[in-house]
Amino acid sequence: MILLLLSSVFILSVLLGWGKIMESIFGNLFRGISGLILAGILGLSLIWTVFAFFIPINLYVEVPFVVAGILFFFKKKLYLDLYRFSKKDSVLIGSISLVILYGSSFYPYILDHFGYYVPTIKWLTEYGLVKGISNLDLTLGQMSVWHIFQAGFSGFSDPFLRMNAILLIIYTLYIFERKSWVQLSFIPVLLLFSQSPSPDLPVITLSLIILNELITGNKNITLLWAYAVFIFSIKPTMIWLPLLIFLSSGLVSKPNYKHTFFGILILLLFFIKNIWTFGYPIFPVAIGDLGISWKPNPEVLKISSEYAIQKTYDMQYTYEEIQKFSPYDAVRNWFSLEGIKSKINILFISGLAIFSVFAFIKKKKIVTLICISLWIKSLLVLAFSAQYRFFIDVFFVIFFVLFIHLSKKTSLLFFTSLSLFIIASLSFPNIIRQYIPSFRPGNFMVGLKKEQLYQPSTYHYNQFKTFQTGNLKFNISKDYPFNFDTPIPAISSGYVIENIQSGIFPQYIDPKNVKKGVIWKKLSPLEKTEAENIINTIKHTDQ
Secondary structure (H helix, E strand, C coil): CHHHHHHHHHHHHHHHHHHHHHHHHHCCCCCCHHHHHHHHHHHHHHHHHHHHCCCCCCHHHHHHHHHHHHHHHHHCCHHHHHHHCCHHHHHHHHHHHHHHHHHHCCCCCCHHHHHHHHHHHHHHHHCCCCCCHHHCCHHHHCCCHHHHHHHCCCCCCCCCCCHHHHHHHHHHHHHHHHCCHHHHHHHHHHHHHCCCCCCHHHHHHHHHHHHHHHHCCCCCHHHHHHHHHHHHHHCHHHCHHHHHHHHHHHHCCCCCHHHHHHHHHHHHHHHHHHHHHCCCCECCECCCCCCCCCCCCHHHHHHHHHHHHHHHCCCCCCHHHHHCCCHHHHHHHHHCCCCHHHHHHHHHHHHHHHHHHHHHHHCCHHHHHHHHHHHHHHHHHHHHCCCHHHHHHHHHHHHHHHCCCCCHHHHHHHHHHHHHHHHHHHHCCHHHHHHCCCCHHHHHCCCCCHHHHCCCCCCCCCCEEEEEECCEEEEEECCCCCCCCCCCCECCHHHHHHHHHCCEEEEECCCCCHHHCEEEEECCHHHHHHHHHHHHHHHHHHC
16 A cells, blocks of 8 residues: 555656647647646657557656656646645545445455456556467457556556556546545445456546536537547547537537547547457447458457357356347346346446436436437447446446536545445455355455555566467466466457367468467468367366
């Protein structure tokens, strides 16, 4: 926790410095410390994304950018801006920040941390964006912009990968600067995403900031649109936000589509990044086939699509069973899943219905457009894979709009009550296991360790086996399904088995230069025999 505090102060100074640089180029969305910091995040994320096509985002990138940010921070005397807060607000911000730092110091427990977030950051820091990396492990094809940003600070500034904790502190600064008190109620819930570099936290916080700016009359459509597209590039399920800004700019204010130029550039960068790593413009959807030679094997995409449909029903039905559902069965079974998921699904549809009635009664253009945008996003999610993690942001947006005028006193009361519950749950996870047994992530929470008061808790495993098929020499984690602590190139055992059963396997385009990319190749009879021996070894090891 102490090291996390020092890291936070250091990185916030760097982001303020870079925010000042970006402000001189693009202007600012709103005045204040949080506005400068967000400009720094946007600028560094885009710069490092471009760099990642050519070089790894490692210490050689981190050091000069950190030095430049610190120099501007002191040269422009940006530390003086901290004195703009009243003494009372400073105490509250400090207290909330300590709660955030404590909540963020626990062991990671979200499974994607081990199977997706950390492996992605390892590839970015060692190689950058690798062409066709999705052929090695499909999840690596996502390469979220947020993970590129996290990679840029992972050398020495934030080796514990707690950028989400720092973003929550930035979010707190924004709330106090803009006096958007209702958003204090969200911080305790978002603490559940702060131990990992989960892209869910940045898209929720940043989208609420942009939404608040839009509702309160910010007319800078150029930057509102640019930030909305940036949030979409972190996680495409946030499509409702750029759609909302686009509709709002055309229906509420005077349309001027030259304002979309900056955002379109960000969108193009996002598409190019995805085509480079995945072969299609939007991960994981195989739409927009450009005939790229390194796109994933169709059978692999089919398996992924079937798995996504199963995840819609929380893996409680087989794909074959789901295919036999009538439209009525599909809806009924989705609402009657065992455990907490069915309650979330019911609450989701109920929330949308209530918000629709509210928008109809309110008869305000902006509220109606928010409602339309949320429905479009929700229908797309329901059509592809109706997993609660894809529509969790909708709850925050609905609550925000319905209770936007919540007072500071009431919001602080909500914050305090929820924080006590969340912190107690993180410290003593048996509370969640006992009262919400179907909340599976609760089973992976470790609880309070005295060491975390000094530094954030992290796992170290580093047990693996090495294999080779064709020109690809790769590692598989031993007795564990994920590769968070396995040297790259690493492939999950499940993905290895899927590939071999499909008669294919990833291969380097040039084994002497990993950066040139990865493609899939049909196995020869000899390679298939070697691969089947690998499967036998994996299954024997797992036993």
